[in-house]
Amino acid sequence: MTDTATRPPQIGRIMHFALRARQANMFLVLLFSLFIGLVFGGFLIILTTPALMTSWGHFFSHPGGTISSSFNTIWFAYEQLFQGALVNFHSLRLLIDNPSKINLANVLAPLSGTLTYATPLIVAGLGLAIGFRSSLFNIGGQGQVIVGGVLALLVSISFNLPPFFQVTLEIIAAVIGGALVAGLAGVLKAYTGAHEVIVTMMSNYTMVLILGYLLITSVFARPGVHDGASKAIEVSGQLPYFLSHLNSALLLNFGFPIAFVTVLAVQWFFNRSKTGFQLLMVGQNPDAARVAGIFSRRSIIICMALSGALLGLAGMLKITGVDHLATPNFGGSYGFDAITVALLGRNKPWGVFFGAIFFGVMYTGGAAMQAFTPTNIQFSLSQVIQAVVVFCVATPALVIEAFRLRDGASLISTNGSGGWV
Amino acid sequence: MATVSKEIVTLSNIRVVSRARSLAYGIALMVLGAIEILWYGGASSKLNTIVQLGYNTATVMPAVGAVWRIALLLIGGGITYLAIKPQTLASFAKAITTVRGLRSVAAIVGAYLVIWPVLLWAGVNHGGQLRTFSLPVATTGYVLGAVSIATGVLMAWRRVDRSASGLLYGGLIVFMLGFLIWVARGSLPLQLTGILASAVAVSTFLIFGSVSGTLCERAGVVNIAIEGQFMAGALSSVVFVSVFHGSGMSKTLALLLAGLFGALFGWVLAVMALRYQANQVIVGVVIVAFCTAMSQFLMTQVLDVHQNLNGSFGLPVWSVPVLSKIPVLGPVLFDQNVLVFFAFAVVIISSFVLFRTRWGLRVRSVGEKPIASETVGIDVIRMRYSAVIIGGFVAGIGGAGFTLGPGSSFNYGMTSGYGYIALAIMIFGRWRPYGALMASLLFGFTIALSANLNLYLGQLVIPQQFISALPYVITILVVSGVVGRIRPPAADGVPFQRN
Numbered sequence: 001m002t003d004t005a006t007r008p009p010q011i012g013r014i015m016h017f018a019l020r021a022r023q024a025n026m027f028l029v030l031l032f033s034l035f036i037g038l039v040f041g042g043f044l045i046i047l048t049t050p051a052l053m054t055s056w057g058h059f060f061s062h063p064g065g066t067i068s069s070s071f072n073t074i075w076f077a078y079e080q081l082f083q084g085a086l087v088n089f090h091s092l093r094l095l096i097d098n099p100s101k102i103n104l105a106n107v108l109a110p111l112s113g114t115l116t117y118a119t120p121l122i123v124a125g126l127g128l129a130i131g132f133r134s135s136l137f138n139i140g141g142q143g144q145v146i147v148g149g150v151l152a153l154l155v156s157i158s159f160n161l162p163p164f165f166q167v168t169l170e171i172i173a174a175v176i177g178g179a180l181v182a183g184l185a186g187v188l189k190a191y192t193g194a195h196e197v198i199v200t201m202m203s204n205y206t207m208v209l210i211l212g213y214l215l216i217t218s219v220f221a222r223p224g225v226h227d228g229a230s231k232a233i234e235v236s237g238q239l240p241y242f243l244s245h246l247n248s249a250l251l252l253n254f255g256f257p258i259a260f261v262t263v264l265a266v267q268w269f270f271n272r273s274k275t276g277f278q279l280l281m282v283g284q285n286p287d288a289a290r291v292a293g294i295f296s297r298r299s300i301i302i303c304m305a306l307s308g309a310l311l312g313l314a315g316m317l318k319i320t321g322v323d324h325l326a327t328p329n330f331g332g333s334y335g336f337d338a339i340t341v342a343l344l345g346r347n348k349p350w351g352v353f354f355g356a357i358f359f360g361v362m363y364t365g366g367a368a369m370q371a372f373t374p375t376n377i378q379f380s381l382s383q384v385i386q387a388v389v390v391f392c393v394a395t396p397a398l399v400i401e402a403f404r405l406r407d408g409a410s411l412i413s414t415n416g417s418g419g420w421v
Numbered sequence: 422m423a424t425v426s427k428e429i430v431t432l433s434n435i436r437v438v439s440r441a442r443s444l445a446y447g448i449a450l451m452v453l454g455a456i457e458i459l460w461y462g463g464a465s466s467k468l469n470t471i472v473q474l475g476y477n478t479a480t481v482m483p484a485v486g487a488v489w490r491i492a493l494l495l496i497g498g499g500i501t502y503l504a505i506k507p508q509t510l511a512s513f514a515k516a517i518t519t520v521r522g523l524r525s526v527a528a529i530v531g532a533y534l535v536i537w538p539v540l541l542w543a544g545v546n547h548g549g550q551l552r553t554f555s556l557p558v559a560t561t562g563y564v565l566g567a568v569s570i571a572t573g574v575l576m577a578w579r580r581v582d583r584s585a586s587g588l589l590y591g592g593l594i595v596f597m598l599g600f601l602i603w604v605a606r607g608s609l610p611l612q613l614t615g616i617l618a619s620a621v622a623v624s625t626f627l628i629f630g631s632v633s634g635t636l637c638e639r640a641g642v643v644n645i646a647i648e649g650q651f652m653a654g655a656l657s658s659v660v661f662v663s664v665f666h667g668s669g670m671s672k673t674l675a676l677l678l679a680g681l682f683g684a685l686f687g688w689v690l691a692v693m694a695l696r697y698q699a700n701q702v703i704v705g706v707v708i709v710a711f712c713t714a715m716s717q718f719l720m721t722q723v724l725d726v727h728q729n730l731n732g733s734f735g736l737p738v739w740s741v742p743v744l745s746k747i748p749v750l751g752p753v754l755f756d757q758n759v760l761v762f763f764a765f766a767v768v769i770i771s772s773f774v775l776f777r778t779r780w781g782l783r784v785r786s787v788g789e790k791p792i793a794s795e796t797v798g799i800d801v802i803r804m805r806y807s808a809v810i811i812g813g814f815v816a817g818i819g820g821a822g823f824t825l826g827p828g829s830s831f832n833y834g835m836t837s838g839y840g841y842i843a844l845a846i847m848i849f850g851r852w853r854p855y856g857a858l859m860a861s862l863l864f865g866f867t868i869a870l871s872a873n874l875n876l877y878l879g880q881l882v883i884p885q886q887f888i889s890a891l892p893y894v895i896t897i898l899v900v901s902g903v904v905g906r907i908r909p910p911a912a913d914g915v916p917f918q919r920n
Contacts, residue, residue, distance in 0.1 A: 048722045137702055194901035197645070197702065198848070201841045202893040209893075213886040340710055343703060378721040383714035391707045397697035 022406045026346065032399045033392035041385040042074040049073060049375050077373050081382060084368020085114050085361040105247030110364060112243065112252040118360030120145075120318040122259040124334055125341035125352040126266045127178075127310030132347045133270065134283030134303045136189075138182060140200025141335025143207035144308045147181050148174035148315025150211060153220065153230060153326055156237030163236045170237060170316055178312020179305040181207070186304030190297035196304065204335060212328050220326070230326040239321040255321035259353075262310065267349040279303050311338070340390040362386045447577025450592040454569030457562055457599045470602045471555045471610040490538035497534025504528035533750075558606045565599035568592075597870075604877045616873050617753040617866070621761060624865025625826055626651065628764040629819025630843025631850060631857035632771050633812040637687075638852060639775060640808030641788035641912040642694055645705030647816045648840025649712030650686050654679035654820020656716050659831045660730050667734035676760075676821050683817015684810050686712070691809040695802050698916040709840070720833045735828020736760055760818075760826045765858075767815060772854035784808050788910035791917045801917050816840075845896040852910060860899075867892045 011019070046052045052073060055066045083089065091106040124141055131138040138144075152170040159166060181203060188194040212228075214220050220230040239258075243250040269276040281289040282299045290296055314334065319326060341359055345351025366382030392399050399405070504527040572592035605611035630647045637644035658679035665671035686708055693704040724731040739762065741755040775781035786794045787804045795801050824831050846864055850856025871889045 044718065048719075139706075188897075188901040192901040194897070195848075198841065198845045198900045199897050201838065202845070202896045205838055205893040206890045206897075209886040209890045213884045336706075336710060336713075339706055343707065378718060380714060380718040380721055384711070384718050387707070387711040387714040391711055394703050394707050395693050395697055395699040397699065398693070401697075 019406070022404070026351075028403075028405060029396045029399050030393060032403050033389045036392050036399070036402075037385040037389040038078065040388045041078075041381055042070075044381060044384060045074050045077060045377060046070050049377075051375075073373075073375075077369050077377050077381075080369045080372045081362075081365035083110065083365075084372070085110055085363075085365030087111070101246050105243070105250055108243060108246070108250060110368075112250045113364040114357065114360035115256055116251050116253065116322060116360075117363045118356040119253070119255040119259050119321060120314040120334065121337060121341055121356035121359055122353055123262050123317060124311050124314035124338035125345060125356050126262055126349060127307045127314065128338050128342040129345065129347040129349070129352050130266065130269075130279070130310065131303060131307040132283075132342055134279040134299065135286075136186075136283075136300065136303050136307070137197050138185070138200050138304060138307045138311075139197050139335065139339065140182060140185060140203045140207075140308075141311050141314075141338045142331045142333075143200070143204040143335070144178040144181050144311035145315035145318065145334045146207045146211050146331040147177040148312030149319040149323075149326060149330055150214060150220075150315075151177040151312070152237075152316040152319050153233060156233045156320070157219070157231055160234070160236065163240075166237045167239065167320065170320060171313060174312040174316035175309045176312070178315065179309040182308020182311065183301055183305035185308075186301040189304070190300045208328075208331070211326070211330065215326060215328060228328045232325045233320055237320060238324060239317070251322070253321040255317040258313075258317065262313070263349045263353050266310075270349070275299075275302060311335075314338070340386070343394045344390050346393070358389075359386065443576050446589050447573045447575070450573030450576060450589070450596075451570050452573075453592070453596045454566045454571075454573055457566030457569055457596060460562075460603075470558055470561070470605045472602070472605075472613055493534050493538045497531045497537075500527055500531030501535060502531075504531055556602055558603055561602050562599055565595050565602075568595050569599075601870075604874060609876055612873075614752055616869050618757070619872070620862065620866040620869035621753055622757060622826065622865075623868045623872075624861040625761050625764045626819040626822035626839060627843050627846055627861040627864055628768060628858055629815050629822060630840055631846040631861055632767055632854050633683075633816035633819065634844050634847035635850070635852050635854055635857055636771060636775070636784075636812035636815065637809050638847065638913050639788045639910055640784045640805045641791060641910055641915065641917070642691070642805055642809050643701040643705065643914040644687070644690060644809065644812055644816075645702055645841075645844065646686055646690050646708035646712075646813075647819075647843050648836055648838065649705075649709040650683040650813050650816035651820035651823065651836045651840050652712045652716045653682040653686055654817035655823040655835065656719065656820075656831050657682045657817075658821040659732070659734075659824040660724075662734045662825065663730050663732040667732065669737075672734065672736055672825065675825065676763075676818055679821035680814040680817040683820060684814040687810045687813020687816070688806075690813070691806045694809075694916065695805055698918065701914050701916075716831075717833050720831065724831065731830045733828050733830045734825065736825045758826055760822050763818065764822075767818075768854045768858045771815070775854065780804075780807075785910070788912055791912050791915075795919065802919070805917070816843075819843075842892065842896060845900055848909075849899045851908075864892055864895070867895060 046056070052066075052070050055069055059066050087107065088110055091103065091109075095103040095107050124145060127144075128138055128141060151173040155170045155173045156166065159169060161169065182200070185194075185196050185199040185203065188199050189196045215228055215230050216226075222229065222231050239253040239255050241250065242252045242254065242256075270280065278289070278294045278299050279302070281292065282294060282296050282303075286296050289299075315331065318334070319330070323330065337359055341355040342352055344355035344358065345353070362382040362385065366379040369377055369382065370379040504524050569592050572588055572595070576588050576592075601611055601613070601616075630651065633647055633650070634644055658675040661675040661678050662671050690701070690704055690708060693699045694701045720731075736758045738756065738758050745751045745755040773781075775785065783794065783799050783804050784807075787799060787801050787808075791801045794804075820836070823829075823835050829835075842864060843861075846860040847857055849860040849863075850858070871891050874888050875885060
């Protein structure tokens, strides 16, 4: 009698597997988040396509047709999104049938666009992840990207060195510039208690205005042209392209390996270095860190400066690798995208890496979707899907509860945000 | 005797800090005054500036006969004297206990009764309209600079602890006035009243946003999603009004709808922050990201195609019968669109509710020490839910102020970070609705100023971008402690876990 009472209930192998599959892990959460995002996007497509709405109005006269036409529209849109961002199966088929340089270039074109867009985002997301890891919320990505980009531009305009030294000097200038701007917010936070969210946010707007001013000064403006764009970066200051020997449209540049190395460096910084450990400690429990002899003021400033340095580097990668000149809306939404990338990657270096690539997919794929769908489903739909996915990933408790996953407690973080001061 | 650390709050420490601060402010004011004298006074000695006090002809006090002016002067002087006299406090104490601020109201009324006939005598009146008058730039620069320096000297010398802020703001306002007069030299008339009126109009949504932030943070939830709630309110209200072609009833309902959309996102924030205990700042930022993407999508996919869904309909302008005739202040405060009055009402109501009702007391206790509140039987989670949802409602109505307030159509990116500025204003106002009102007016003034200075670009030595950056730089200065060490609600942003 007692034997049966103490023994755990017998479960079969299939049941065991099912239970294992329901264990919440990041992969499942990501998968379900993507699912929720795509379903939400599908509803939006139905709601904003007039033909589908009229079809749903006569739902009961031809239910099958309504559902299939809705599904086809959504599927076609997502297909364009996928093919425009990752692999176009048609050109892959052509490559297999007839291997040639041009066909290879066609296959690689979507991926190249995605990675080109993702490159600065990887670095920017890493910069924000450093801040988040020690509970500092650096919203000033846009401003720091602008500073980095503008300083890189300044270097490339004022010096004329061999390419390697030119690019190195650009990197150094951008890193220092970003670190100074963010470090200022860190100093204010450490010594006056000014909340870094507001300071960095305001520095964004200030930097945008200063950029607008700089672009009309004689240092940056092209002589005689008043379109707000700056002088272009010379070839010696540009990051060289990888695959341009295949096709000149392949714009993947050497920023990508730089971003890759940065991922490894940040990984090392958090896992192996002393300062990284201190920052983590300050982020998780400032009181314990203080007792252990870690100066929280110093680590706040270091953390913000490092974060800003990476964002400045991101600005440099953007301007020397992609744009080659600055316009008044340079930097754009990079600061905010980087926040969401860091959230999506759960502040882990490799997570940020793939999160940024996901953003690149949504960006290039969204453009393809807008171009190729018959009703021109707008590019911003991909941004909506992206926002929903990030929302679900940032609050995994929602997904875990909605899909009845088990043991999700480890994924739900309640630490962080300790108010304003 | 052990030395008391500077970190510990003691009376002497506070005094030392505030004295040091007033010294610093005094020196800063003196520098500003010197700049004013050297730059404004010295730069252009021959030019005049035309100052327009009249804003529009209909809203100016009518002229009165010369005899009656003496009576007004006497009555006004009497009221002012009674209000300012220290003994009044004792004699009117019983009457004043019920209506707070009666004394200052009496002082203001009295001052107006004095100023009005004086203005009329000064020849400013011309056919019932406040005439423009021209000031010599150089002399004005010297005079106002001297006033600024005197204020600075007073602050630095006396190290006045308590009245420091009043002197500081006075000195800054004088400096700004000198700046404006200098900027508008020999050019278009300076529309002083117009600038002030647009400042109040601009500060409407800042008031709503900062009051919303105050409500949420008093309950201990950081609402960084105000920007998103603004967008939701702006978009939903304009679409709703456009569907009904801007009929009167639909505008009222649109305000309600905007509030409901704001409340919806407040609810989302509350669920995430209270039920799932997610990081409130992260949830807020993600909500803003969602609202940004969503409004962009709806804008490009729907509103650009169906332009009739994105019309421009303004709320009616209401000029209060008598009060709008007061010179300068009348058109600024009492001749505005309805939402401005709503904003004032929201400030008064929320201040009353927070500090005078049981619900307010509970909300504040939940934001300060949730465990203690739980011990005495207050449902912490429920109080926080209600505060965040009501806060979202207020922010949503503020969002309608972007579109229905000035009567413009929805434009992607029109909120341009004012949701975050509202947060800074909330801090500046020290988590109090009246403080939020004052800070909003100040920020509204800088925003309206930077918009108005575009008219005088020729005279401006400083690039226009730097003027536009003014509100943002001021925000940074504000939050980094220019207004003194701030103390937020103790449990602000800390998730509550019931054990």
